[in-house]
Amino acid sequence: MAMQTIRADIVIIGSGVGGSAVAHQLAGTGARILILERGDFLPNEPQNSDAEAVFRQARYRTREEWLDAGGARYRPGQYYYVGGHTKFYGTAMFRFRVQDFEATTIDGALSPAWPVGYQDLAPHYAEAERLYGVRGQSGLDPTEPPRAAFPHAAIPHEPTxxxxxxxxxxxxLHPFPMPSAVDFGDGGACRRCGTCDAFACRFGAKGDAETRVLRPLLAHPDVRLERRAEVTRLIADERGHRIVAAEVRRDGALLRVEAPLFVLSAGAINSALILLRSACEAAPDGIANRSGVVGRHLMNHHLTGLMAxxxxxxxxxxFPKTLSVNDFYDGLPGDSDARGNIQxxxxxxxxxxxxxxxAMPGFLADWLGRHSVDVLAMSEDTPDPDSRVRLLDGDRVEVDYRPGGARAHDRFVRHVKGVLRRVGFPVVLRHGFGIQAPSHQCGTVRMGDDPATSALNALCRAHDHPNLYVVDGGFFPSSAALNPALTIAAQALRVGAHLRGMRATLGHAA
Ligand SMILES: Cc1cc2nc3c(=O)[nH]c(=O)nc-3n(C[C@H](O)[C@H](O)[C@H](O)COP(=O)(O)OP(=O)(O)OC[C@H]3O[C@@H](n4cnc5c(N)ncnc54)[C@H](O)[C@@H]3O)c2cc1C
Structure with a gap:
């Protein structure tokens, strides 16, 4: 039986922060936009805010299994729904700092410069904050880059x-209100239900990509969302130059989706896997991978939870996520490598x-939860070419993660623990979040000016393919020490604006 073929003007793969931002920019240009999303709408149900269901039963996590570097199988903390990982994110919406776009080192390991600077992203950061309804207060964070006021006033702290x-x-120190995308305040949808970070919102109050960006676009006649549509690979022309189609698995059947322009935004790990899985005669190491960097330089931040x-x-x-401290963002006194954000x-x-x-008894865990103030210490993870995701024997996924800068992060965490003791917490417990839940995954399809060492140019276009863009966290050359979502949104809006401009000058062929 012949494979069904669908045609569109622009195909966007993935409906998370990156994909929805590009769709936002291109809706209304006359182009027929088709968004292919492997997940479905997340059901609104009582279990959304039930910690037992979300954590112990892992109700919403993917059922697929990956391998770690030792060959052990595990079920990764990956979530496949319309809106991507923002359905579960913690709503921290930070701009990266000016210095995050410049080269630096951490304990001798290089954190490379980006091919774009803060000034290139600044207008798009402003647009992303407006789209996501970010609340905050400028002028208090000592590392804040140049910016105008936030779209909405900061969310007030609760007494503790x-x-x-x-x-x-x-x-x-100089604590400041953490920028957050929650619809809180007079007339807002937030009910302070007590579950937010790592839970889906039942009230539409979380500023996630589905609620804030995609849903309004679906009313548009030219924007079509195909759910449960998993892209298995991209297909290039005979010369391996242009991408001509995506192969899609939907409800057990394979489809062919053709378009003149493809925007890949399946998340840093899945986008790399799609590109690697697309290897063909003309591109034997995978699509967009003449440099060999696809799947490499996987970063995820050093994330340590401290229960004070x-x-x-x-x-x-x-809702504790109203406070952050950046006094150590550029280093501790006498140790500039030990650095990061506290939130x-x-x-x-x-x-x-x-x-x-x-093994911990339930009553003890509940007591700890009620008597701790919980802080996240976040440091930059430097890119290592051997830190990578790859396909074994055709299609088994291996994640061989090698974080860079772990010792510096440890020194930072020890300092933060000392600060917490000094502000009234005699006991501070420490828990590291590993790659099994790759919440801040990035770097696997890095951008750069040199096609020999990067897969994408500064506008996220594949060096090897003129009609392929990659706009999820995969494009990060370095990870900074702040949450990634707003930077993904800003760069994807920038790419979308560029594509809109191209359509205006070239007509529908662009
Ligand atoms: C618990 C948690 C808390 C977090 N908190 C924060 C926070 O407070 N602030 C912050 O900035 N960041 C936070 N993050 C990270 C943030 O959510 C991500 O960085 C961001 O959502 C990534 O967006 P993306 O568009 O790159 O990818 P994704 O969100 O992963 O979107 C990719 C989309 O592509 C789909 N897809 C995947 N494979 C395929 C395929 N083969 N075919 C079709 N579709 C596919 C996926 O289902 C998904 O919808 C958090 C993440 C988690 C998990």
Whole structure:
């Protein structure tokens, strides 16, 4: 039986931050936009905010299995839904700092420069903040890049977090309201339900890619979303120059989707896998991979959770993610390599703790959850070419992750623990988040000016293919030490604006 063929003017693969931003820019240009998304809409159901269902039963996590470098199988913390990982994200919407786009080193390892600077992204950061409804207050973060006011006022601290901000201030630090994409305030949808970071929102209050960007676009006659449509590979012409089609698996059948322009945004790991799986005679190492970098330089941030305990004080905060500290973003006194961002974690509950420590009795985990103030220490992960995702024997996925800068992060964490003790927490427990939940994955399809060492140019176009763009976190040359989503959105909006301009000058052939 012949394979069904669908045609569009622009095919976007993945409906997360990157894919939806490009669709936002191109909707209304007259182009027929087809978004291919392997997941479905996330059901709105009571389990969305049930820690037992979300963590212990891993209800929403993919059922696929990957291999670690030792060959052990695991079920990764990957979520495939319309809106991508923002359905579960913690709503921290940071701009990277000016210096994050410049080359630096951490304990001797290179963090390379980006082919774009902060000034290139600044207008798109502003647009992304507007789209996602980011709340914050400028002028208080000592590392803040040049910017105008936030679109909405900052979310106020709850009492425990306000007290913590005061105690940080008394230590000479400069705490500031964390920029957050939650529809909170008069007339807002947020009900302070107590579950947000790592949970899906039942009230439409989380500023995720589906709610804020994609849903409004679907009313547009030229924007079509195909759900449960998993792209298995891209198909190039005989010379391996232009991409002519995507092969798609939908409900057990294979489809061929043809278009003059393809935008890949399946997430850093899956985009690399699609490109590698697309190897053909003309591109034997995979599409967009003449440089050999596709799948390499996998980064994920060094993320350490710190549970600051005060047995005498109960913490009833519903939405703790209103506070951040960047005083150590450029280094500790006398140790400029030990550096990073401090921000609050979401509300930690007993079942979440028992997922990491299954032997812990439930009553103890619940007590710890209620008596801790939970902080995330985040440091930059430097790119290592041997840190990679690859396909074994055709289609088994191996993630051989080699974080760069782990020792520097450890020194940073020890310093942060000391700060927390000084502000009133005699016991600080530490837990590292590993690559099994690759929440900040990036770097696997890096951009750069040199086609020998990068897969994409500064506009995320494949050096090897004029009609292929990659706009998820895969394009990051380095990871900075701040949450990635706003930077993915800003660069994808920039790419989308460029494509819109191309269509205007070239007509529908662009
Ligand atoms: C629990 C959690 C908390 C987080 N908190 C924050 C935070 O507070 N702030 C922040 O900035 N970042 C946060 N992040 C990270 C942030 O969510 C991601 O960086 C961001 O969403 C990535 O966007 P993306 O568009 O690159 O990829 P994705 O969100 O992964 O989107 C890719 C899309 O492509 C689809 N797809 C995958 N493979 C295929 C295929 N073969 N065919 C078709 N479709 C495919 C996926 O289903 C998905 O919808 C968090 C992540 C997690 C998991």
């Amino acid at each position: 977090i306000a007290a913590l901000a005061g105690r940080f201030g008394a230590q000479g 305990m005060n047995p005498l004080a109960r913490n009833d905060t519903k 609050m974690l979401g509300n930690i509950q007993g079942p979440m703790i028992r997922t990491a420590y299954p």
